[in-house]
Amino acid sequence: MNELLPLLLQRLEQGQTLVQATILTHEGSTPRSAGSRMLLADAGAGLGIVAGTVGGGLVEARVMTAAAQVLAAESHVLAGGERRVESFDLTGELAAGADMVCGGRLRVFLERLEPVDLPLWRGLAASLAQGLRCLRLTPLHAGPVAVLLADGQNLGAELLPGLAQAARTAGADINAPVVLEHAGQAYALEPWAAANPLLIFGAGHVSRPTAQVAALIGFRVTVLDDRPEFANALRFPQAETRVLPSFADCFAGLPSGAPMGPEVFVVIVTRGHVHDAEVLAQALRTRAGYIGMIGSRRKRDAVYDRLRGQGFSEADLARVCCPVGLDIGAETPEEIAVSIAAQLVQVRAGQVRGGKVHVGQLHAGKIRP
Numbered sequence: 001m002n003e004l005l006p007l008l009l010q011r012l013e014q015g016q017t018l019v020q021a022t023i024l025t026h027e028g029s030t031p032r033s034a035g036s037r038m039l040l041a042d043a044g045a046g047l048g049i050v051a052g053t054v055g056g057g058l059v060e061a062r063v064m065t066a067a068a069q070v071l072a073a074e075s076h077v078l079a080g081g082e083r084r085v086e087s088f089d090l091t092g093e094l095a096a097g098a099d100m101v102c103g104g105r106l107r108v109f110l111e112r113l114e115p116v117d118l119p120l121w122r123g124l125a126a127s128l129a130q131g132l133r134c135l136r137l138t139p140l141h142a143g144p145v146a147v148l149l150a151d152g153q154n155l156g157a158e159l160l161p162g163l164a165q166a167a168r169t170a171g172a173d174i175n176a177p178v179v180l181e182h183a184g185q186a187y188a189l190e191p192w193a194a195a196n197p198l199l200i201f202g203a204g205h206v207s208r209p210t211a212q213v214a215a216l217i218g219f220r221v222t223v224l225d226d227r228p229e230f231a232n233a234l235r236f237p238q239a240e241t242r243v244l245p246s247f248a249d250c251f252a253g254l255p256s257g258a259p260m261g262p263e264v265f266v267v268i269v270t271r272g273h274v275h276d277a278e279v280l281a282q283a284l285r286t287r288a289g290y291i292g293m294i295g296s297r298r299k300r301d302a303v304y305d306r307l308r309g310q311g312f313s314e315a316d317l318a319r320v321c322c323p324v325g326l327d328i329g330a331e332t333p334e335e336i337a338v339s340i341a342a343q344l345v346q347v348r349a350g351q352v353r354g355g356k357v358h359v360g361q362l363h364a365g366k367i368r369p
Helices: 004-013 057-072 093-097 115-129 163-170 207-216 247-253 273-283 297-309 333-353
Strands: 018-028 037-042 047-052 083-089 104-113 134-139 146-149 154-156 178-182 185-192 197-201 220-225 240-243 265-268 290-293
Touching: 004 018, 004 037, 004 047, 004 115, 018 057, 018 178, 018 185, 037 057, 047 057, 057 083, 057 104, 115 134, 115 146, 115 154, 134 163, 146 163, 163 178, 163 185, 197 207, 207 220, 207 333, 247 273, 265 273, 265 333, 273 290, 273 297, 290 333
Parallel strands: 197 220, 197 265, 220 240, 265 290
Antiparallel strands: 018 037, 018 104, 037 047, 083 104, 134 146, 134 185, 146 154, 178 185
């Protein structure tokens, strides 16, 4: 939930002390999953929620009560402030309060954040702005905090011998917090990553609302087209735009070192089938975690036949969501944008939770971008 980070920085810069509540682990049916966060601060008449949620209902009410105790505690542990872990068994009264039919269990990590912590949070924000993936390592009860950067550097505390390597190993593929045990100490190990890049190839009338909605739900959007009168900041104020010499080498239009791993989402909505096929062939040679292409099933079959002739396998083609988007009966460009965005959220949530995503399909054959 990187959207909380600017608010966190703003409040700390104003000299406020905050409490951050993070769902550390969850089992079974819970209102929110591991990694969900909530920021709380003194609102004058008591503790108030600044942003975020850990699920509402009785769980959130009890988290707020515990957070007030953390905020009021007199003891401090270095720059980390007071910390505690609260466990919740969502059965009976708690399940009813959370509007749950079946119960689950979760643990919530509460930590007090002080203005003295600002350098660490600023360093984390700067790293995320550069597109780096970071790991935040926090002792659950006592000890200083560190942020481990992808390039091997540490921000914050000096770590015990072997701890940094243990954290990097344990955090290599995580998408949600885990508890790391090392040398008799328990740590919250949290992944922080920049917003998922979304590359939209084609800057036509489907692209505009798609870029708007995708930016609104937290994607870092880049729109690429070979027409400068379409791919420009005036049409796409919420996205970066890049003008391509042609679609024949479309990924060369990205900055050097731009990520092209599983965190990248690709949506292909160019103005014609030939360009769609060109872009799709190149996208399939990347490790992009999501590739969606607009078009009817007839168009899809023609493009796939062309790609088979170029040596692409059935496993390659199975990576493509075409027709793109969830099948919600969308017809207008704006409705199609909603269906595409819904599928992006579905896939992103599946990546975070480690679950299998069952991709819906959109009948969009009547609409050309």
